[in-house]
Amino acid sequence: MLRVQNLSKRFGGLTAVDNVSFEIEKGQIFGIIGPNGAGKTTLFNLITGNLVADQGEVRFKDQLITGKKPHQIARLGIGRTFQMVKPFGGLTVEQNVMMGALPKHASFADANRAAHDVMGMLGLTPYQNEEARSLPVGLKKKLELARALATQPSLLFLDEVMGGLNPTEVQEMMELIRFLNKENGITICMIEHVMAAVVALCEQIVVIQQGRKIAEGTANEVTSNPAVIEAYLGGEFAHAGA
Known part of the structure; x- marks a missing residue:
């Protein structure tokens, strides 16, 4: 579904993404992990057109999307x-979700219906008339997800959607991601530091360190990889693998 090949991005003397390649298959939940500053969000920005790559290409459904603008992608x-x-x-919450829905619908009424469907799915309907700035972090994360879903994606990139959530909210977000993948058929690629969620959800994981891919595989393969343990996972996984 998505093929990233030899993608690189430099900022002056810093190489933020260094010759990274991977493929995401239709229907997968795919994970990208690594330390803070490893280049994960830069990688997302290159794929989604928010940054221009210095090298490499991205293909989505066999179509070259390298160099396209974010709205085109x-x-x-x-x-x-x-x-x-x-x-x-x-x-308001409703207006924010509408901003995502409008480009995909021919009429305001259709966009409004789509926005309300998404709000209902994510439990945001009770807050539809609230100003977005007034929401607590957990609901702001849901609103961010709702705006993305309103664009009707077949491939959804989630950048630390569980960051700042409490354990109950993390569990709820995990169930939402499973639902979107299994029931709505959305392929998902997620950057996440909540390793329990990554291990539980992701069928394939890429590990990035200092802009380079240092490992790729299943959750078991990645969490038992000595290079990954040393670079990112640390003592808990080192002890588990001992």
Whole structure:
């Protein structure tokens, strides 16, 4: 479904993404993990058109999307959330979700129905008239997800959608991701630091360190890889694998 080949990005003397390649198959939940500053979000930005790659290419459903603008890529069926949630603070929850829905629908009424479907699915309907800036972090994360879903993606990139959530909210978000994948047929690629969620959800995982891919495999393969344990996972997994 998505093929990333030899993707690189430099900022002056810093190589943020260094010759990274991987493939995401239709129907997968795919994980990207690594330390803070490893280049994970930069990688997302290259794929979704928010940054221009210095090298390499990205193909989505066999179509070259390297160099396309974010709105062009979104129109093809790729949606995303942002690590730092970016709602339109002065707008209501409903209006924020509508902003995602409008480009995909011929009429305001159709976009409104689609927005309400998404809000209902994520439990946001009771907050539809609240200003986005007034929401607590857990609901802001849901709103960010709702705006992405309103674009009707077939491939959804989630950038630390569980960051800042309490354990109950993490569990709820995990169930939502499973639902979107299994019941709605959305292929998902997620950056996440909550390793319990990554291990439980992801069928395939890529590990990034200092911009380079250092490992790829199943959760068991990655969490038992000595290089990954040393670079990122640390003592808990080192002890488990001993």
